[in-house]
Amino acid sequence: MATVDPDYMRLTYSCEYRGIPSLDHDPSDFPMNWSVSIDGLVWDEGEEDNDGREVHIGNAWFSIVPDAGMIDLFWTLDAVNQELANVAEMLTTERPDLMPNSGMDLGGDLLVLSSLRIEPQFRGNKLGHAILKAILGTAGRAVSLVVLQAAPLFSDEGPIEGSPEHTAAKAALRRYWADFGFQDASGDYLALGEMADAFDV
Structure with missing residues (x-):
């Protein structure tokens, strides 16, 4: 079986954004929408001495909302799409405590990870953790x-x-991201902030 060394992953980022970021940017264009293609070198068992072979490992999609604590988050993200509107609703109505405690009221950014997919043959080694660390x-x-x-x-x-x-797949995902440091936010949402007191630990 081929193994992936995270140090040999190559992440190719693509960002779609209109104009120059600022607080008075048009709401529907406010978030920065990123896609990442993850490739890397793998070595098959017994072939560690060669140069490895190039493989596609997976893809990730995420949005970054600049200065999220300084804008009307729901009004802004509701103008983009339902996925981001749902996140904004959760943060503004169910867990507003997550935002000031994370430093977002001082201009910090919000990252919403929409999807991180690892090709089946490379799962099981917490590559998703390495990819999110690279993104952050x-x-x-x-x-x-x-x-x-x-x-x-x-x-x-x-x-x-x-x-x-x-239900079992949801529980496995929660455990996987809890190992990274994520905490329960609300419903199926998990959150990771800079400060431990942002969460009900």
């Missing part, structure tokens, strides 16, 4: 709060919502 160390350097929804994406082959398999 590059595009996410000013991020004060990270939010994700710990719910598996639906597909034709995937579990049916509410089924025992779906």
Whole structure:
């Protein structure tokens, strides 16, 4: 079986953004929408002495909301799409305590991780953790709060919502991201902030 060394991953970032970021930017264009393609070198068992072979490891999609604590978050994200509007509703109505305690009232950014998909043959080694660390160390350097929804994406082959398999997959995702440091926020949402007192620990 091929193994991936996170130090040999290559993340190729693409950002879609209109204009120059500022607090008075048009709401629907306010978030920075990023996609990341993750490739890397792998070595097959017994072939550690060669140069490895190039493989596609996965993809990630996320949005960064600059200065999220200094804007009307719901009004802004509701203008973008339903996924971000749901995150804004959760943060403004159910868990407003997450934002001031994370430093967002001082201009910190919000990162919403929409999806992080690892190719099946490379799962099981916490590469998702390494990828998120890489994202936070590059595009996410000013991020004060990270939010994700710990719910598996639906597909034709995937579990049916509410089924025992779906419930088990949700629980596994929660454990996976809890190992990274995420805490329960509300419902299926998990959050990761800079300060421990941002959470009900």
